[in-house]
Amino acid sequence: MDKPVTVSRQPYPLPVKKGEKVFWCACGRSKNQPYCDGSHKGTDITPVAYTAPRDKIVFFCGCKHSGKGPVCDGSHVQVKEGKLP
Template identity: 40%
Template sequence: MDSESEYKHLFPIAIEVESGKKYLWCGCGKSKTQPLCDRNDCGNQCVSYVAELNEEIYFCNCKQTKNPPFCDGTHSKLLLEIVKHRKEQANHQKDCLNDRSGIKEKDC
């Protein structure tokens, strides 16, 4: 999986909304039309939004926003956690390659 498609779900999606039109934001992540909902079984995870203006809105796509359906930047924290975790994994692998003595194979 390339890095662009691997992290695509962590970035907001800009949508040109129309004044007075209703949009249903998917909070469960199961919709095939992300970030908007195309399902009937989402329950309270689906958030209704009626546009007040014709404008571009950034809808949350990571599903961790504290202000649904809008992006609040939470995805940046998620990306930092992923980078930190991958760096720790890489350092662990490097340590395993540099010093195999005393390290059990299953630890690497």
């Protein structure tokens, strides 16, 4: 089983518009973080779709360990402390 690459130990705060659908890079290999660019091909990791429920700023996970999928849940703190790979 492939493991995601930690790209950032901080989330990516980005604006989204209501109804906009984006694909969050779950593997950490994309050159277009936090969005998927297809670099996951050849791994067993797939991107995660996110559809904005309203216009807002979304804090997309950069450490790739969020329990809330594409949205930051603070797991980057555990990564900083060496508790997650």
